[in-house]
Amino acid sequence: MSSDSIALNPALESTRPIGDRLHDWVTTVDHKKLGILYILYALVFLVIGGIEATIMRIQLIVPHNHFVSPQVFNEMFTMHGTTMIFFVAMPIMFGFANYLLPLMIGARDMAFPRLNAWSFWLAAFGGLLLYFSFIGGNGLYGAGGAPDVGWFAYAPLTARVFSIGHSTDFWTLGLLVSGIGSIGTAANIAATVLCLRCPGMTLGKMPLLAWMNLVMAALVLLAISPLTAAQIMLSLDRYLGAHFFDTQAGGSAVIWMHFFWIFGHPEVYVLVIPAFAFASEIIPVFSRKPIFGYPVMVAATVAIGFVSFTVWAHHMFTVGMSSYANSFFTISTMIVGVPTGIKIFNWIGTMWGGKIEFKTPMLFCIGFLFQFLIAGLTGIMLAVAPFDWQLGNSYFVVAHFHYVIVGAILFALFAAFYYWFPKMSGRMYNERLGKWHFWLFLIGFHLTFDFMHIPGLLGMPRRIYTYEPGRGWDIWNLIITVGVFFQAAGILLFVCNLLWSRIKGPVCTSDPWDAWTLEWSTSSPPPEYNFAAIPVVRSRRPLWDIKHPEDPDWKYE
């Protein structure tokens, strides 16, 4: 256990030519630099995906609007979905995992640093491939065109008769390439957590973040593989005349749905489990109490991991499955509610009896808890197959999964940004701007996504570029669009806060939150080697043990 570090001369660092420093970033195999690269890359795509969403919302602000053509609208929702899932949410989670895991388990780097760099650059190249479709999507047929088949790209719309040119190929290849990167990172995370823990850190003494990322890595390995297989099959269909999904030649559209959703549903947990991980680290620190029910939290996470592979066909309640299949996927989906409910109760149990401090990271965690609760409840509604026959593919579903992805995952991510920003940058963010960001984004989020449930209940299907007046949808769509601008303002403040604080923020200590996990024992930002001496731990809260030698945790655990 040591907080020593061997100081490099910072002046020396900043006088090096910019080209050299850039070269360092491009060729780095350091987990912290790769983590930051992942995060920055994801933030760029977050802004791009956000712009695509805004274009859609402007188009839908009134019925029969002519802001964009149907073709462009269809490209926007395809690119928005694909970008947000594959090039924002996943890389940003990988970025945090990369940055934090070695620091939190007392290691000097990930298990496979070169694989790590390779995975990142594959992911980055995948994103570029997808976006190149705007220029080269129509290939020799003429100008560009992004894919317009929807982010789940149902067959046979992706067959060559329905999707001419190369836009679908860019989609396929982009996901294939970045998917290989994801598999590499997942293997790396699993190996790191399993093999590189510091002395004394048994599996039962790991921070919950490490546990949850281990489960996430397992899910990625199991879920991305069928997606990759499906992408290869689709390419075979399109170029070598295979007939997996080509219905005009006897292929099956339903098989694609199965392949996609056996990936697609666990993918939700790939994204939300790291969000759970952030909440499980941040809520205890700002409540000044250890996490309530650590073993149960671990068990619930593993349970969610297993159950998540039995629920995929709840995305397919309307494709005409038998009543037995529909019943099975109803119960399996509802069962997910049990371990997730346990988690919510444990977080509340952690706050119970604590001394809660409402700093920006904690505010975002509270937003996360509240919105995740609602997202879970609307999820239970959608699990009821007959209710889903009405709600499936309507705006209610769109509202539901944005509640999960924005309301829960993105809120937890913002919490993580503010919480670990001092560690990553060595400077403190601006608390006032952080709170403005929270409130603006919260208001925008609720304006947009609370009201988005209503047109769904009133029969508005998703993915329509325009709608008929007189169906009771107009006013709700107007409100939804207004909320978008509040969210955009919040994001703008967030980006300003990060940039300004990175340059001008007050320099902070190595442990500004009086926290308990190992990353706070080294300097901010940590040196390249993380720890001068590899720490030795005896409990789940090693820094607590140091700060309270009279009452250490290891006596009770």
Place this chain on the structure above:
Amino acid sequence: MRRTRHRALVQGIAGLFAVSLAFLLLATSQCFGAPANPSPTNIFRPSSTPADEVFHISIFVLIIAALIFAVVFCLLVYSLVKFRRGPDDDGREPPPVYGSNQVELAWTVLPILIVLVLFLATARVIHSVEDAAKPPAAVAVIAIGHQFWWEFRYPSVGIVTANELHVPVSDPAHPTPTYIELRSADTDHSFWIPRLAGKTDLIPNRTNSMWIDPHEVGIYVGQCAQYCGTQHAKMLLRVYVDTKEQFDRWAREEAQPARVGDTVNQGRRVFETTACINCHAVSGTVADGRFGPDLTHLMSRDTIASGAASNTHENLRLWIHDPEAIKPGSLMPAMQLSDQDLDAVTAYLETLR
């Protein structure tokens, strides 16, 4: 000073959450208050047994969800308010609590029981809607999804029509439900009339089925609910629920071949000597294309272009002249006819009653 700031913060959080809760309640009341919200596609205004069954289970689920929400929300807000760090805090750490097996057991078992109840209620509805026996008096229709319109066939009476489905009203004492066989000619589509039933997909190489038994005469609208390509948004759907007599009369007329008068010979010639007949059929004439809607009784329909425009002279002429003006991305090509031919063809089509 610090106290008031903290209190304001906590109140702010609680207030905002309460407001959002109120929004959700407002939303639900908007949907339930049928007279207050005349939305013709409100899923909470069912008018047919399958939609009714869904309505009842959805109310049950909503109530349970609301109860869970109320309990957890109160716990959350209570702990935020009660356990916030006070202004006169002594800076000491609160006593650590690592967990409790009894409490964990309680909040594991209770949700399992709730899930069990919800599942049993759901399974009953799934079975009663999906496995309902088809009575002998049922009307059989085949619906075929096309990019971006609906083809309807009544095999027992030999009717082929498009976009506007006619069915008889079903008297609960003597039910005459309509059983719809769902197929697709190209990509995936989904048949959704919210007030009559939940949606069921139309998938190529696969035959699905659904049924409706509308209780009230009237027009019910909906639209394609599975993304099917460029003009997915304007693949609208109308169901006309007729009285038994109206329906029989409609079916008799639709089953007749086209009655073409001599006054529109020029338009008929243009129609039959251009690409129109590659896609469209007019029974009793040489036009037997199957790619587009059957036009034998075009004028019996209220709308054209799958509900994208009402069936007026101007719209019909515009549709033939430039389909992109009404429905960009539609698969109907602009026919590049002279004004004279355009008028003649429009006049011809207007005789197809």
